[in-house]
Amino acid sequence: MTLADPSAPPPAGLEGSAWFGTARLFEGVRLDLPMGWTCLIGPSGAGKSTLLRLLAGLPAAVRFDGRVTAPGRIAYLAQEDLLLPRLSALANVTLGARLRGGPVDRGEAMALLEAVGLKGMEARRPGQLSGGQRQRVALARALMEHAPLALLDEPFSALDAANRERMQDLALTRLAGCRVLLVTHDPFEALRLGQRILLLNGGRLEEIEALPGKAPHGPQTPGFGARYDEVMARLKGAVA
Amino acid sequence: MRGIALLAAFGALWQAVIVLTGVPPFILPAPARVLAALWSARAMLAENAAVTGMEVLLGMVIGSALGIGAAVGMALSPWLCRVLRPALVASQAVPVFALAPVLTLWLGFGTLPKIVMTVLIVFFPLASVFLDGLLAVPEGMLDLGRLARAPGWRVLVFLRLPMALPSLGAGLTVAAVYAPIGAVIGEWVGAAQGLGYVMTMANARSQTDVMFAALVVLVAMTLALHWAAGRLGAMLRG
Known part of the structure; x- marks a missing residue:
């Protein structure tokens, strides 16, 4: 053993x-x-x-x-981005922490949004983002879990060829x-x-x-x- | 601006009907007569509009609070939902107007039965629409709550409520249109004040112009309420 x-x-x-x-x-x-x-x-x-x-x-x-x-912790990404339409990209990324009742680390959420190539778009709502960008927000949300x-x-x-490869x-x-x-x-x-x-x-x-x-x-x-x-x-x- | 043009066109059509058909004023008074009645009876109309307005506002606030509370309670408790939801659906079939005489019998001729009537008329559709919104959250989003092992109330606050706010807005807008109906019907059945009372009294005395004047005030009040609820709804839709 x-x-x-x-x-x-x-x-x-x-x-x-x-x-x-x-x-x-x-x-x-x-x-x-x-x-x-x-x-x-x-x-x-x-x-x-x-x-x-x-x-x-x-x-x-x-x-x-x-x-x-x-x-106990799982990062989950589905075919749909499952973003809340009324929340900003940043608030969507920190959703998991709020659902768990844990502390919300805005700094890390900002860093992750930057890491997925969405710097400067933190305040946008899902409706103001493209399909590929929305899926990146979902990825950042999943990464927040440190799972x-x-x-x-x-x-x-559901992504177009170029975006699919980028996301992959x-x-x-x-x-x-x-x-x-x-x-x-x-x-x-x-x-x-x-x-x-x-x-x-x-x-x-x-x-x-x-x-x-x-x-x-x-x-x-x-x-x-x-x-x-x-x-x-x-x-x-x-x-x- | 468009509203004023529409109002002018409506007045012109009204006047044209009177000129062309020659209906007597006690059946259909001319716009000018109604305006004159509005002016000469302004103090009396304002006093009674204040009573009706108070009934409508109180009924709207209490009915909305109860409706929101009931929907939230049912969204939180599957047991409560199973028990109450069929009742909520069935209650839509009850013609609330038919309850007005009963309410007057039980609660007297004061403002209370009118408020209760308005509460009833606001409560059921609002609770029903809002509950539908709270329960219609896509399964995928609820999965996020499950993965975070979020308790029911957190799912409610962070997932269900934000997704259901547009239906709450729609429910409130509809309720704002129905609310004055509740108060006025209550006043028709038995009251000593209020716009509904003014209308029945004027009708009995063949003061058709006063009746129409009260109607104009009532419509203006309903439109104002509808506008306010519409603004609130737009805010909730964000």
Whole structure:
């Protein structure tokens, strides 16, 4: 037995089965999140988001029998930015502290807004920001949590190509040192960001070999095209 | 400016109807006659408008406070919501006007039954609209509260209330239009003062011009209240 690295974030994972009514969604699934980015792909309705919600401890409209290991604090990013329309960007970033009743660190919120490239826009409301900028505010809000686990439920899929890549790179940098689970339907995104790629297929988790080396990967990364074809083929063969 | 033009056009149409149809003044008095009645009875109208205005304002404030309180309580307590929400929905079907004689029977001819009537007329739609707003917060935003393990009242203060303020504004604007109806109906049923009382008395004495003058004052009052509530609503929509 080896001693756990004290600097490593607490473990996170899930083990068990889930039913949607009488239909089995997944069974005997075991997911342990290592440090870094794990990308979960699969056909629509396979239960990717359900798995993420169970991990987050959020209501998931399924019957779950199993065990969830997750730290007390979780950084969460959804497809929608979930910003309160009447609050400024700054107030949205500090929302978590107010919901918890903890102290509000305005200085850090300002620094994080600057870090996500929104310096000078603290006072703007979500309506005065573009879709990409709103998602950056949401990222800053998630980063305020200082969470050892980040759960990302397709947070890049509503963005245009250029903004998507910018957001991915930003998240990659800022979430280094966390355990990250990214749910995505995009094999390109999974290959670009994942140190590990999992396919939820017919209620089971299958591992797909990710590209070696440091993310982000791109079409120039050796083997990217071949791996993309393989992921795509397995995704096409997968069932919900 | 547009309002004045509209008012002038309305007056001209009114005058034209009288000239063209030749209706006698005790059925439809000319605008000039109504204006004259407004002026000559100004002291009496002002005195009674103050009474009605007080009833409307008190009813509006008390009814809004109760409506907001009920909606907040129901948003905080799922149990209370399950018990009271069907009652709230059903109460919309009760014609509150039909309660006016009962209220007068129970509470007498003073201002109290009028205030209660106004409270009732303001309370139900406001509580209903505001509660809908408080409960209609997107699940995704409530997820933020769950992730922060926020207690119900913090979710209410930081997520539900900010999201429901526009519906509160809309509810108040509607309530402001209905509130004077409550007071006036209460006065019709039985009162010794107020604009509704002036109207029934003038009607009985065939003083149609005074009746119309009271109506003009009432409309002006309602418009002012509606305007004020609209401003408040715009503030709440932010």
